[in-house]
Amino acid sequence: MKQLNISIKYNLIVGLLIGLWLFIFAIIIKPFDDGTIDFRAWFLISIGFSTLAFLSYGILTLVQKSVYKRTVKWNIGFEIASILFCYLIYLMAIYSYYKGPILKGGYSFSEFFSVIFIKVALILTPVIILARRYLIKLIPIKEDVLVFRGENKLDVLKIKKADLVCISNAQNYVEIFYIENDKLNSKIIRSSLKKVQDDFGFLVQIHRSHLINPMHFKSWRNANTIILTQIELPVSKNYKEALLGL
Helix, strand or coil, X not given: CCCCCCCHHHHHHHHHHHHHHHHHHHHHHCCCCCCCCCHHHHHHHHHHHHHXXXXXXXXXXXXXXXXXXXXXXXXXXXXXXXXXXXXXXXXXXXXXXXXXXXXXXXXXXXXXXXXXHHHHHHHHHHHHHHHHHHHHHCCCCCCCEEEEECCCCCCEEEEEHHHEEEEEEECCXXXXXXXXCCEEEEXXXXXXXXXXXXXXCCCEEEECCEEECHHHEEEEEECCEEEECCEEEECCHHHHHHHHCC
């Protein structure tokens, strides 16, 4: 998962649907009812737990947007951390509600966690995962903009994905080649080729010192050289297979 929909509107709609679904499920199924909870108490549990689920997801929406804007990337690690963060907020919120003056629950924290929270998490997790995957499909189609950031705060380059030609290693730096006004330009920033490749998974490695944007592959010059837009680069034997399908 390398994308994230940071739209506040779409995420809050998902949060609302998650809360509504949890309320309906709790009222009908009563997943942790031991036979001692009357309808009034169960209604208060359902409405409280579902409302807090919506608020917890709303907090996650704001936090993940801030993180994404800083990192300009997303991966499975961030995704798992986000869901766990949401559950942490939710656990603290619903336990406080459970022990508060409305419900006056009798479980200790460990009992509440094992008897109630685990079941709620099992109910919610598939819904959250599917909803978040669906949100990616709602991302507006727009021209991709790549943001390269070096170790120096002033090392920033923003270019369209279609304009990026290739990236070459330059000791402790990388040189980024891109098209601007129909001419090949370059910028050097302090970073590593590996970091760039991790950040931008669409790049294809053709040499230990070179990554290319496959959109700009033109043809083979010979068995060891390829032609890109306004530049030629050597190809290592170890990376030829990756290019044969281009």
